[in-house]
Amino acid sequence: MTDQRAPQTTAAPVFHAGFCAERSRPYILAAAVLATSIGLIDGHVVAIALPAMRDSLGADLMQAQWIHNAYMLTLSAVILVGGAMGDRFGLGRVFGLGIILFVVASIFCAIAPSPWFMIIARAVQGIGAAIMVPGSLALIARAYPRDSRGRAIGIWAAASALTTAAGPIIGGLALTIGGPEMWRWIFAINLPLGGVALYLLWQHLAEDPKRDEANVDISGALTATLALLAIAWGLTSLDHGGNATLWLAGGAMMLLVFIWTQSRSTHPMMPLTLFASRPFSAANALSFTLYSALSIMFFFMPMTFITGWGLSEIEASAAFAPMSIFISLLSARAGKLADRIGPAPLLMGGSLVVAMGYATMALLAPAQNFWGHILPAMCLVGLGMAAVAAPLSTAVMAAVHETQSGIASGINNAVTRMASLISVAAVGGIIAALYAGAGGTASFGVASDTAGHTAAMTAAFSGLAWIATTLALISAALGWLTRSVTKP
Known part of the structure; x- marks a missing residue:
């Protein structure tokens, strides 16, 4: 998905004159x-x-x-x-x-x-x-x-x-x-x-x-991979029967093993002590909810527009443009404003604007008007994300000691990617149920001329947009918890 913040290494790299x-x-x-x-x-x-x-x-x-x-x-x-x-x-x-x-x-x-x-x-x-x-x-x-x-x-x-x-x-x-x-x-x-x-x-x-002497936390990477695999597999299997509950339980157990390895490691990939800071924990929770909303919308939007509404791929790709444009134009200004007033107001306000964009899509999707309704709504999403992206990095970095800024940034980037993984896995069954509940007889995301297919895809997409709206509203509430961070 679209995370504009750059991943950083666990330690600040130093210029090496002989490197090149x-x-x-x-x-x-x-x-x-x-x-x-x-x-x-x-x-x-x-x-x-x-x-x-x-x-x-x-x-x-x-x-x-x-x-x-x-x-x-x-x-x-x-x-x-x-x-x-x-x-x-x-x-x-x-x-x-x-x-x-x-x-x-x-x-x-x-x-x-x-x-x-x-x-x-x-x-x-x-x-x-x-x-x-x-x-x-x-x-x-x-x-x-x-x-x-x-x-x-x-x-x-x-x-x-x-x-x-x-x-x-x-x-x-x-x-x-x-x-x-x-x-x-x-x-x-x-x-x-x-x-x-x-x-x-x-x-x-x-x-x-x-x-x-540098240490690589192999046990942490292995247990994290197994935990995420089991949880994601269980979530995607929920509407298919089988052993979804067992996979989820196994994933939860492996997640506990991961936490245990991190608590005992001398060089953990995710130091748990960082989460003792309420602003740091809140900023990462906000990252998870806000980027979960973005991920599920970006994943299911092209399917809806291309196979449901009959748009070409180049037309559907226009939905991605507003966020990149707004972030490129406004992110630096938002970062400077966060330095002056603190990140919390921008995190809350930006998340609310994002919620407005998703709610607009949810309300207007039945009209199937991409250019008149969906693209303006995505401009709202882009504007809100531009207000959030840099202040979110500010909140993460200011919540920890400067010597831990590299690993803090790395954790936050990993959280946004985990959000994409878990959210897309979790909503598959939901959108399939929404599609079937709206009278769909084919499958969400495939081209079909069966009766009611397009209307059912649109109804499912509208329901998904309401889920994204809820996640963005939760993000705004989490932004309030970062208010003790005033400046980096």
């Missing part, structure tokens, strides 16, 4: 930008391409959820150890490994013959992204001295914002012009882009220091 020559710095920056871009583009294109992927692979709704969930599962569980791996084994080596994993998995995604083949490939892609994305910022920080680092990070952030905004549009345009099977080429393009990033890295990296 001064003339090589732009090439290292280009490698970081390319790697981040392919990760962001894939994350956003899948939402637009999913209807075509479902039709091509013959995937049902649960399998479609796992094409998304498999990526988010491994990404959210492994991202917190990605930075530590770079410290332990060498930043360049680990970053390169992440690119290789991501690209190889992308090729398998491109040739996937079945839904479960695609799901496994997406899980490996998530591991690659979890290693690759945090390393991109660390590369820049280690290659550039402090007096020029800000400009380099600014270039990286601008490129990230551009690919975030352009990704769905590029994917929608490719599918509209090239036809349904064009989604395979969207994955395949990662091969040359990743290859260029690797070439630049290996040609211009002079030294790749490692720290043998």
Whole structure:
């Protein structure tokens, strides 16, 4: 989903003079930008391409959820150890490994013959992204001295914002012009882009220091992965019978094991002591609820518009544009305002504006007017998220000691990805029930000419928008709990 805040490593990386020559710095920056871009583009294109992927692979709704969930599962569980791996084994080596994993998995995604083949490939892609994305910022920080680092990070952030905004549009345009099977080429393009990033890295990296004393919390990453897998699998299986309750119980038990390992580890991936701060806990809870709402809307919107309302992929991709545009234009201003008045007013006000946007969609969806109703409502969502994004980072960073800012930011980014995983898994059964309850006789998210299919999809989408509205309202209430944070 669209999380504009950059993942950070567990410790603040320090400039290393021998890391690369001064003339090589732009090439290292280009490698970081390319790697981040392919990760962001894939994350956003899948939402637009999913209807075509479902039709091509013959995937049902649960399998479609796992094409998304498999990526988010491994990404959210492994991202917190990605930075530590770079410290332990060498930043360049680990970053390169992440690119290789991501690209190889992308090729398998491109040739996937079945839904479960695609799901496994997406899980490996998530591991690659979890290693690759945090390393991109660390590369820049280690290659550039402090007096020029800000400009380099600014270039990286601008490129990230551009690919975030352009990704769905590029994917929608490719599918509209090239036809349904064009989604395979969207994955395949990662091969040359990743290859260029690797070439630049290996040609211009002079030294790749490692720290043998650095610790990687393997037990934490493993137990977190198993816990999230069991919980997500149980949630997606609730409306299919089977052993959903057993999976959920097993996930809860494994989550307790994860918490136990974190409490006993000398170098935990998620230090539990940070959550003793009420503002920190509230900010992360807000991240979970607000990004859960965003994730379920972004996941199910393209299915509704493309297979229900008959829009083309390029038209449906326009729904993603307002948020990226508003965040790019207003996020810095919101951050400065949060420095002056504290983040709480912006977190509360922004969340309320987001709730207004979702409620507007819920009320007006039956008219099936994308350009007149849905797009203006998404402008409200984009405006609200622009008010929240930077102040949320401010609240997280100001709630902990500055020496813990890296791990605090990493935890918050992992929480937003867990929100995407859990929310999409949880609402699959709900939207299927809403669709059936509204008289649908086919399946939500597939093209069908059966009687009442479009009306049932629209009714289910409206119900989903009300759920997102409720989550945004809860986010506004959680924003109140961050009011003790005044400035970073």
